[in-house]
Amino acid sequence: ALSRPRGYLGFDELFPPEGELGSYPHCRTCIVDPVEAHWLRELTDIHDPTSNMGPGMNIALIDHLLTGAIKGLRGVGNPHHTMLIHTHIQTNRMHALLTRVRRRINEWSVIFDQDPEWLTPEGVDVMESFENRYNYEFVGKWNHSDDPPNFEDIHRWISDSFFRGAFEVIEVSSDDDFADDDLDYGSPQYQDNGLNVIAVGGQQLSRGLTLEGLTISYFIRTAAELQYDTVMQQGRWFGFRQEYEDLVRVHT
Secondary structure, eight states: OOOOOTTEEOHHHHSOOSSGGGSTTTOOEEOOOHHHHHHHHTOOOTTOOOOOOOHHHHHHHHHHHHHHHHHHHHTOSSOOEEEEEEOOSSGGGTHHHHHHHHHHHHHHHHHHTSOGGGOOHHHHHHHHHHHHHIIIIIITTOOSSSOOOOHHHHHHHHHHHHHTTOEEEEEESSOTTTOOOOOOTTOGGGTTTOOEEEEEESHHHHSSOOOTTEEEEEEOOOGGGOOHHHHHHHOTTOEEOTTTGGGOEEEO
């Protein structure tokens, strides 16, 4: 059999058997607590004013912002940066999560806009979460010819992105009241800096839709649905990820 070409991620690379390649610092999968996964699959309350989504989702969103910064500082050829969130195939299970993700991103935008010396205790906790995650998950697993950027540069890149309103959160579904038509990577407005998007969806998102620059995925399905062929069909993270294959993470 031919060897895998450099930059290609397949099932074996993302879901290696137990052993050395399936453990730190080689693993690319991040295990979501089953309690959190079940709760998010059943989430339907769109009127809840909080941004509570569970620690696993919070970490996945942090990964999205961090990897966007790393790719930006590397000067990756494809400027687009996408996160996939797929929790359920029913549209009414997506709406509540969509609103909470938007709230969380908005909360972080306020914190990243502040002078680090004047952060509230909550803001300090958020920054420590970002820095600790960066050091553990990316610096600790670094596999790239360039040295990892220091966190100050990561922080500055994310702050600048928030300032220009770069982070978009959209729903990809058949529900016209919630779905967006903004997943247009070819739009002229994204030609310079690319589209940086968190896409929440179900069937439309998991099958047949091109997600350019897909790097972080939060993909939770019931055990009965996670058959090999289903994962191969819906695992949009498989393919060529040249220049950033080391940054791909699947939260599942």
